[in-house]
Amino acid sequence: MEKTLPQYKKLHLTLKQGILSGAISKGSLLPSENELSAKYNITRATVRQGLQELVREGFIEKRMGIGSVVVNDRKTLGLLTFKGFSEVLESSALSSTTQNLKMGEIGVWPSPFFYELTPSEKEEGCFFLERLRSVEGHPVMLEFTYIPQKGVPKLVETMGKGSLFATLQQAYKIEILKVLQDVRAIHAPKTILKRLNLAPNTPVLHIHRKYLTTKSDFHIYSSLYCNTEKYAISNFFN
Secondary structure (H helix, E strand, O other): OHHHOOHHHHHHHHHHHHHHHOOOOOOOEOOOHHHHHHHHOOOHHHHHHHHHHHHHOOOEEEEOOOEEEEOOOOOEEOOOOOOOHHHHHHOOOOOEEEEEEEEEEEOOOOOOOOOOOOHHHHHOOEEEEEEEEEEOOEEEEEEEEEEEOOOOOOHHHHHOOOOHHHHHHHHHOOOEEEEEEEEEEEEOOHHHHHHOOOOOOOEEEEEEEEEEEOOOOOEEEEEEEEOOOOOEEOOOOO
16 A cells, blocks of 8 residues: 555655654754655655645644654653543543534444454444544544443433443443544545545554453454544543
8 A cells, every 4th residue: 555655755754754653853853855866766846745744744844954853742642541632632631522423322342343242242233433533623533432231221322322331330330441443544444534624645543442340251343443642541541
């Protein structure tokens, strides 16, 4: 898939990864356009376009007489913890919103499913939630969540526009104990990119989750697509 990316985008992603990994530190000066052009065997115009993407995302500043300086001061959202989105953001000065795109019951679980279901889970239907999470008006997560119907009657009506985890705890005495998750960078379908307001071929962070709860044989499953252009995703918040 990466072979289909334009040269400027490849440069943009390479430098961005270097900044995010710490290999290129905040305050450091990037190589000149001529040096980048020679190193990656691309034109200066292509280099300039790739650098402009980093400027747009807030990773670098172009300073007259100096060059491209790394000024990355992006907030890190602690969304890799087992806490819910609302709980993570409520202690932050950042404003957040949740848009409920789809909520309701489905008769059978999707097949194939991204985690192995227990026999009792397979016998029951599930509730389905599709929600778009935004921070400061910037879409950061598209969430597809599946909850077994057994033991949580009228969950969607009870939950309304509130927090899923808070509803489970308060209305059904079910608490989250821990989360199992698989995290990887992928090239998401166009429908996902459109929801997250991302350009074609932009990599996203894809997370599969299985939440273990205090109720025996009752697990919550989520498939999350994360937009990391403005906010980094980690297991801590800064």
